[in-house]
Amino acid sequence: MNMSSYHYLGETWKHAILIVGSIVVILPFYIMLSYSLKSPGEIERNEGGFFGSQEMMIDERCAKLREPDQAAIDSARQRFTGLSDSEIYKALKAEIDTECSVRPIIFNYTKAFSEAPLLRYLMNGVIVTVSIFVVQVIVALPCAYALSKLRFRGREFVFGMVLFCLLIPVHAIALPLYIMLAKLGLTNTYAALVIPWTISVFGIFLMRQFFMTVPDDLIDAARMDGLGEFSIVWNVMLPTAIPALLAFAIFSVVAHWNDYFWPRIVVTGNRDLFTPPLGLREFKGDADGSFFGPMMATATIIVTPLIVAFLLAQRKFIEGITLTGMK
Amino acid sequence: MVGIALNGIQKSFGETRVLNSIDLQIEEGEFLTLVGPSGCGKSTLLRIISGLEAQSAGSVTIGDRPVDGVRASDRDLAMVFQSYALYPHLTVRENMMTPLRMRDLGFWQRLPLIGRFLPGASGKLEGMRKQVNETAEVLKIEALLERKPGQLSGGQRQRAALGRAMVRRPVAFLMDEPLSNLDAALRVHMRAELTELHRRLNTTFIYVTHDQAEALTMSTRVAVMMDGDILQLDTPTNVYSDPANLRVASFVGSPKINVLDGRLDRDGVVTVMNHRLQRRVPGATPQAVKVGLRPEHLRLVPEISGLGEYVGTVRHLEHLGSDVYLHVVLSDGTTTAIVRSDPDHAMGIGHGDTVRIAETRGAAMIFDAAGDRLPFEPVSESAPVSSKTQEVA
Numbered sequence: 001m002n003m004s005s006y007h008y009l010g011e012t013w014k015h016a017i018l019i020v021g022s023i024v025v026i027l028p029f030y031i032m033l034s035y036s037l038k039s040p041g042e043i044e045r046n047e048g049g050f051f052g053s054q055e056m057m058i059d060e061r062c063a064k065l066r067e068p069d070q071a072a073i074d075s076a077r078q079r080f081t082g083l084s085d086s087e088i089y090k091a092l093k094a095e096i097d098t099e100c101s102v103r104p105i106i107f108n109y110t111k112a113f114s115e116a117p118l119l120r121y122l123m124n125g126v127i128v129t130v131s132i133f134v135v136q137v138i139v140a141l142p143c144a145y146a147l148s149k150l151r152f153r154g155r156e157f158v159f160g161m162v163l164f165c166l167l168i169p170v171h172a173i174a175l176p177l178y179i180m181l182a183k184l185g186l187t188n189t190y191a192a193l194v195i196p197w198t199i200s201v202f203g204i205f206l207m208r209q210f211f212m213t214v215p216d217d218l219i220d221a222a223r224m225d226g227l228g229e230f231s232i233v234w235n236v237m238l239p240t241a242i243p244a245l246l247a248f249a250i251f252s253v254v255a256h257w258n259d260y261f262w263p264r265i266v267v268t269g270n271r272d273l274f275t276p277p278l279g280l281r282e283f284k285g286d287a288d289g290s291f292f293g294p295m296m297a298t299a300t301i302i303v304t305p306l307i308v309a310f311l312l313a314q315r316k317f318i319e320g321i322t323l324t325g326m327k
Numbered sequence: 328m329v330g331i332a333l334n335g336i337q338k339s340f341g342e343t344r345v346l347n348s349i350d351l352q353i354e355e356g357e358f359l360t361l362v363g364p365s366g367c368g369k370s371t372l373l374r375i376i377s378g379l380e381a382q383s384a385g386s387v388t389i390g391d392r393p394v395d396g397v398r399a400s401d402r403d404l405a406m407v408f409q410s411y412a413l414y415p416h417l418t419v420r421e422n423m424m425t426p427l428r429m430r431d432l433g434f435w436q437r438l439p440l441i442g443r444f445l446p447g448a449s450g451k452l453e454g455m456r457k458q459v460n461e462t463a464e465v466l467k468i469e470a471l472l473e474r475k476p477g478q479l480s481g482g483q484r485q486r487a488a489l490g491r492a493m494v495r496r497p498v499a500f501l502m503d504e505p506l507s508n509l510d511a512a513l514r515v516h517m518r519a520e521l522t523e524l525h526r527r528l529n530t531t532f533i534y535v536t537h538d539q540a541e542a543l544t545m546s547t548r549v550a551v552m553m554d555g556d557i558l559q560l561d562t563p564t565n566v567y568s569d570p571a572n573l574r575v576a577s578f579v580g581s582p583k584i585n586v587l588d589g590r591l592d593r594d595g596v597v598t599v600m601n602h603r604l605q606r607r608v609p610g611a612t613p614q615a616v617k618v619g620l621r622p623e624h625l626r627l628v629p630e631i632s633g634l635g636e637y638v639g640t641v642r643h644l645e646h647l648g649s650d651v652y653l654h655v656v657l658s659d660g661t662t663t664a665i666v667r668s669d670p671d672h673a674m675g676i677g678h679g680d681t682v683r684i685a686e687t688r689g690a691a692m693i694f695d696a697a698g699d700r701l702p703f704e705p706v707s708e709s710a711p712v713s714s715k716t717q718e719v720a
């Protein structure tokens with residue numbers, strides 16, 4: 001075998017492994033999307049391919065709710081003169097079935113919005129993730145600036161502590177945090193969803209690493225021009241750090257948009273504060289078990305904003321990552 | 328236009344002493360260059376003058392105003408950095424506006440969007456814009472005003488950085504190796520432009536460089552710094568031809584000055600390589616001395632003439648077009664001397680050839696063991712001093 005066929009073989013292996021890896025990652029996603037399009041029957045019987053047949057289906061709940069009783073049969077008697085009660089019942093039933101039949105895709109997605117106040121949840125998600133990110137930036141930028149560009153006693157120690165905090169998992173401190181918030185009477189408020197995340201050590205670390213690469217001369221030039229330290233942070237460092245900030249924004253927003261753990265703990269009962277992942281709970285444990293379609297439709301709706309945002313920011317995001325040397 | 332005075336400036340970073348008690352008077356409108364090898368403390372001194380760094384001891388006075396503890400921006404100085412340090416997210420115009428905005432506009436007037444509608448702001452903005460345009464015209468960067476630094480070449484960025492420094496008409500310009508990121512041709516061109524700019528602005532320039540050519544060509548005076556001290560502060564000509572000590576003599580001049588071992592006897596006569604210098608050092612104690620001879624003070628003489636004080640073997644030839652520098656190992660076998668010659672004389676000389684070298688009378692400089700210069704006796708009538716009548720073969 002010559003060099004190039006060795007090379008070729010190596011490449012094949014690499015690609016095979018990568019393809020398997022990407023299938024593992026994409027498969028759940030594929031299923032989510034596919035289920036959100038199919039009818040309950042198709043999901044149960046696992047048929048219909050990706051799109052399902054999209055044949056008209058009968059909304060069982062709608063049909064059950066309108067189940068004709070004796071009064072309905074009586075009032076319908078005029079329309080169906082000369083028919084027996086059971087025949088009238090059958091006719092009414094047929095009418096109801098046509099009224100209650102929909103395409104599965106429409107069924108799933110309208111249910112997603114009608115079964116739970118999904119729009120409200122999405123809005124909550126936006127409020128929470130945006131406030132978390134904004135406060136994180138307001139805290140992290142000055143910290144990162146001080147840790148990278150100001151000389152003061154104990155700087156290395158403080159930075160060491162920042163690194164140390166990176167090692168603490170949130171679940172470990174969830175309980176004390178919850179107790180603190182409960183004592184302050186903040187549970188079941190937006191504050192409870194936002195406050196614990198406002199100081200992001202990861203954000204401080206990431207921005208500090210980025211600021212280390214900003215030449216000192218730039219800061220000295222700003223000082224000569226008469227900018228104060230605070231305005232250097234916001235008027236000089238912030239604009240130069242946009243790519244890094246964008247990278248951080250994606251980390252932060254994705255993490256908190258998708259967070260199920262913390263909202264589940266501090267939001268108890270008050271559905272007005274539910275974030276999108278909590279909204280998914282509305283579909284769980286239905287006895288008939290045939291609500292996978294709407295549930296997956298909800299999940300699809302929840303992840304769509306993230307995917308759109310990522311696609312829009314993709315180029316800058318990757319730029320930001322390489323700039324901070326995270327690769 | 329004001330002078331700047333430094334008194335006993337010291338600076339230490341932790342344990343390391345970087346500046347040892349610097350005293351320096353910078354005259355109004357002067358072009359003073361701080362030159363020295365890397366790490367000697369030039370930038371540190373400049374940063375202390377600018378206020379970006381605080382001195383450990385001593386005081387800085389600008390005009391009659393002591394500025395110790397005054398913020399960098401309130402010292403009315405402008406600085407040009409080696410890396411230009413332009414704000415990457417602003418256009419050249421905005422870059423140049425920044426120092427003016429910070430100085431002339433109040434806090435509320437600087438606010439985005441609403442700031443410009445506050446009373447007085449629009450008039451000031453108009454004035455500032457005019458100043459920027461005038462400066463851009465002087466530097467010939469009008470066409471670049473709307474570009475961002477990333478869209479400029481190195482030389483254009485250099486001008487933009489100069490522009491940002493110039494717009495606010497500072498009492499002095501501080502420049503830290505502003506040309507060292509440019510290519511050789513542009514650097515030479517910018518040297519001329521900076522000199523011209525200095526003449527036109529008539530403002531004090533304090534210029535830091537490790538490039539002696541820049542120091543010698545542009546300055547009114549040169550301060551040669553080494554290891555945290557100013558070794559000599561003088562005009563470029565004097566720093567070159569009349570160095571105060573051996574370190575200055577070795578640093579200034581390219582190629583380097585030749586240093587030969589010599590002996591000073593009781594009568595003040597210096598002997599170097601079995602040859603006695605004609606001039607005498609008065610009041611001397613006998614000691615070993617160093618004799619400095621610049622390459623241009625040595626010349627080749629024909630082998631057969633028997634003239635010339637030194638004999639040596641050529642080790643290496645450097646052809647620079649107009650000049651040829653010969654690296655010659657002298658007859659003692661250890662000392663290497665560099666001799667300047669013109670291409671005509673050096674023709675036919677090659678590696679390993681033996682050459683005779685004559686020195687220009689009255690050009691040698693004597694340094695004692697500590698490196699300090701020992702002056703020669705004042706020239707008397709009788710002593711034949713300079714060899715204006717060069718006995719070139």
Ligand SMILES: Nc1ncnc2c1ncn2[C@@H]1O[C@H](COP(=O)(O)OP(=O)(O)OP(=O)(O)O)[C@@H](O)[C@H]1O
Binds near residue numbers: 340364367537
């Ligand atoms: N912030 C600092 N902390 C510790 N030491 C420093 C600091 N800044 C400078 N030094 C030291 O001070 C000395 C002088 O530095 P300086 O930057 O003034 O040198 P320089 O003459 O400008 O050299 P170059 O020509 O390389 O720019 C150097 O030895 C340097 O290591």
Ligand SMILES: [Mg+2]
Binds near residue numbers: 369370371503
């Ligand atoms: Mg320097």
